[in-house]
Amino acid sequence: MLFNLMLLFSATQKSFGLFSLPIARSIFTKSKAIGRMSSMPSDVSTIVNEIYQKSPPPRLYICTTGAGGMAISWLMGVPGASASIQEAIVPYSYPSLENFSKLDNESFGLCSKSASVSLAEESYKRSLEISIAEFGLSQSAIERSIGIGCSAAIASVRPKKGLHRCFISAKNSKGISTFSMNLSKGQRSRIEEEEVVSKLMIKAIAAASEVNFEGKIGFDLKDGDTMFPTEIDPSEDPLDLLMKGKVEKVFVLKDEKSGFLDKTLAEIPLPKPSLVLPGSFNPLHEGHIGLLQAAQRCLMRTENEAKFGKKISKNLPMIFELAVENADKGTLSKNEVLRRKDQFKEINLTKSGEIYSLALTKATLFLQKARLFPGCVFVVGADTVSRILNPKYYLGGSVAEMVIAIAEIKYLNCKIIVGGRLKSDKAEFETLLDILDDSLLPESLRG
Secondary structure, three states, X not given: OHHHHHHHHHHHHOOHHHOOHHHHHHHHHHHHHHHHHHOOOHHHHXXXXXXXXXXXXXXXXXXXXXOOHHHHHHHHOOOOHHHXXXXXXXXXXXXXXXXXXXXXXXXXXXXXXXXXXXXXXHHHHHHHHHHHHHHOOOHXXXXXXXXXXXXXXXXXXXXXXXXXXXXXXXXXXXXXXXXXXXXXXXXXXXXXXXXXXXXXXXXXXXXXXXXXXXXXXOOOOOOOOEEOOOEEEEOOOHHHHHHOOOOOEEEEEEOXXXXXXXXXXXXXXXXXXXXXXXXXOOOOOXXXXXXXXXXXXXXXXXXXXXXXXXXXXXXXXXXXXXXXXXXXXXXXXHHHHHHHHHHHXXXXXXXXXXXXXXXEEOOOOHHHHHHHOOOOEEEEEHHHHHHHOOHXXXXXXXXXXXXXXXXXXXXXXXXXXXXXXXXXXXXXXXXXXXXXXXXOOOHHHOO
């Protein structure tokens, strides 16, 4: 949109000779302001180039309201933008903002730190979704993702009663930083205030990208301007967030330096489809890994476009799911969770093409797991699916409650692969068909 406007004004400027001198001079005065909007200061160009030259380059999702659109134009005007910019949006009306991040305008103003943090958090979430879809569930995809949220109030048609100010928050895997300043009223035009806000946004992006910006960006501060110290809120320990109920799941990914499954990150989006193996992993053993690998081969061999929407042509992400709460035994201690997590360091999970991770959740029931992992393929043993289909594990021992739960799991587009087992007398091998024959599950839910 911004580029189209610039081209339109540029074309208009060529026809100035058709006007009388006073009109031409008036239009030319306005055109200088527009030219200021379209040009990129050299200090900004230098910083943006340094951001894009990072290896690998950061992945940016930007949401700005009130001001900051010029920064988007600058970012798009430097070669290398396509390797970094995922999306940049400017929701201006309140319904649009509310739709983006569920902002509650009654709790705080639209121009506030709370607003910029909310926008940055939603931007970071969307950045993660795009990065994981593009690069897979990997440490690199997570650490490159950055969400930017800007909330600003600057000069407008009608004089503002409140301050001219801006808040810009940048969120990455390490935490969230907020940059803010007040602009002295009457010292700048709207476009000049827009440039100051946009420069501060570039500074925030540089900080989140770990690019040194000190002394490289000039702000031409006026009397009455206030540039506030950066507020840094580091990420809380992901496992603590889970134990406190602040997030629903935490992932442990392979550390790309050590090669071990030991990089713990807070709640992140899950690629679909993925294979999910729930278990207590006390202890973790080769059978767990073998069951996941067998399920992977099963999908590769049997899936087709009619059933799964697309042909499975590559290995799916394989996720071990450990619930830190148990319906019968209560909540595991943090030390016990860490002990079980550390087991994954000791098993070779580096087979070519296979992507493993560990998900820690508080989901004690299978339906809760399905809600956390919609669209995924669960891998379970025959004993687990027997419990899933047994009414005694549902409210009041009700068959209806069991059927409702299974129907919701199907609605969530989850599928279940079942590993068979030898019966207790070891005379027969029990399969899913045997379990279904003995269950009360309607035929409509068996496919």
